[in-house]
Amino acid sequence: MPTYSNDTTMQISDSGIVFDPGDEKAVNIYLYNPNLTLVSHSPYIETIIVSDSYSANVGVTEEYTWAYPEVDGRSELEISISANSGDIKVFINTEDAEYMAVNSGEELTFNAMAFNTNKIIIEGSSGAATGIINIRKLN
């Protein structure tokens, strides 16, 4: 979370956060108030949830999930999965009959809401599948 200080002589309230004169506070959002001074970007607001190279032979799965405090119930995620070699199946939340199919050389990108999506499962469906998965928090 970024850290801001109030270097003025007046109390400042922004987004429900009160800074008395001289206060320095770590907050969980960026503030754009000309009367506040950005002291540091730290502690950082993390936006990258997952960045990984996966490898999944036929029938073998790799799972990716997320939890508090990485996301909250209103977070939106951008999920990008490339299949560099081999074809894959992409399941959401659980491995069942329904899936998104990605062929070798393709990339699948979609947005998902954290309240209805908690896990991505990649399963190799032909050849030795390898690729990259990136999951980024949009908000």
Add this chain to the structure above:
Amino acid sequence: MPKYLNNASNSASVNGVILKPGDIKDFPYYVYREDIVLQAYDEDSTIPFSLAENSGRHTLLAEETVELSTSDIISTTGFYSRYFEEDDIEYFVACDSGSVKLFFNDNSAIYMTLNTGMKYKGTGLSSNIGKITVEAISGSDVRVFLRKII
């Protein structure tokens, strides 16, 4: 539904649902709160699902169809129901071999044609799209999905 344990020493209110310390309760959505811990799914669990039935790969003979219905995935009971306001579904069709028609809401008179190597992806409102159908013009390999976004 996903079940959550209140692992804190105090009661917690999660979207109006009170969990006493040690309580385990079902939720119709995933919860992200400190000390509110997702439990392993059991036989009573209904896992939130986003993909309509028949999402996946299909090999079709000429005139065979694959149908995907939004009624599989859209519900009015969710806490966060926001549909009718913004695109809430996404659909995808890839024709890996052969050629297929893609049409909406059982209206086979108006369709898009996808030939080998073509893909079509779009989003829309579940109030406008109740069903998508992929019909093979010739023997075809297709990939399809219909997904709930919100």
